[in-house]
Amino acid sequence: MNTSALVEHPVRSSARRPLLLAGAAVLWIVAYRVNLRWWDWVVYDVAGLDPDTRLGSAVHFFLYDTTKIALLLTGVIFVVTIARSFMSVERTRALLGGRREGVGNVVAAGLGVVTPFCSCSAVPAFIGFVAAGVPLGVTMSFLIASPLVNEIAIVMLLGLFGWKITVLYIVGGTTIAVVAGYVLGRLRLEKWVEPFVFETRLHGEPIDSSAQLTWDDRIDMGIEEVRTILLKIWPYLLVGIGLGAAIHGWVPEQWIADHATSGLWGVLVAVGLGVPLYSNAAGILPLVETLHDKGLPMGTVLAFMMSVVALSMPEMVLLRRVLKKPLIVTYVAVVATGILAIGYLFNLVL
């Protein structure tokens, strides 16, 4: 039998790696800095489009935004994945075990933001938490925060709206997760959890997936994650930026002002549209940016984005295996109410 090809470690010379990473970082900074000037030159000087025409500004917007967001995603996902490789769902559960509601909700929401977690694992994680004695509402805070405040949303907000809006989003999203989880816990909804969850006996010996990783492993994970995420989201990203560019160039501001009143109904309509819609932050944010440029208030725009990323049909279908329908409906209603409240609050203060 010939196993040499598999046994040999892949070529990754640790000695040269820091140099390569430093080189990549310098290239990244340069690319990010010259992005605007580069597309100014290509679109307006080389291609000869007029910046004052709809076509010119739409083409420029599309190319510039695509490059900027691709760069931001690559850089931040790489760094965040490495930082997160020191955390794991197992460690999170250990940190939550024995916590009471209240403090537990706050800790769970915070951990939901930093723990590497894929919504495809939502069901085993839910069972694992609840069977280990983590209260239902605390588990919910974790499950709400995880998709709502995720690294892609943070990166894109940072790139498109700056750090103030980003901080508001993180604080707002975490607050929703804390309060919604607390409310769901207080409602005593355990009767609507499928009984087998409480009967599950944990017989395996849990292993900590963050333990025993070398720096090389963590860097490999970072590279792999960037690749996976970019491959997964590029169609959403291009459609989102394309739509954004079209609105940017062709929809007049007056139209938005006429049709999307900033008053009472704006946020309600935004959340009503956002809940059934499902996309990731990468697809929705370029659209959000354009709508905001056209005069839609920040609270309305953020409420729309939150309802798109936090509540998704695929995840509800998965959760249906462990939660009965009334609990799923309550879950959606409580989270949507939280998003509405945050939307109105942001419209008031911003």
Add this chain to the structure above:
Amino acid sequence: MDIKILGTGCAKCQKLEQLTREVVAALALDATIDKVTDPGEIAAWGVMATPALILDDRVVAAGRVPSAADLTALLAGTP
């Protein structure tokens, strides 16, 4: 050897299964490979991040796909 792959059907779970089959074939191991997709059963193993790999009733990897080299070492090291 009894190998179980725990996964809810995500892309990484399929990758782990494929890789495991390749390594088992390359090492010419006498092994049975089962896929566990039931979330209750996955959780009962104490696994909360899929995919996970179980060798003879012991969880050896969870939450990520080990490299081919690591997987070979794991599989070759078990009698």
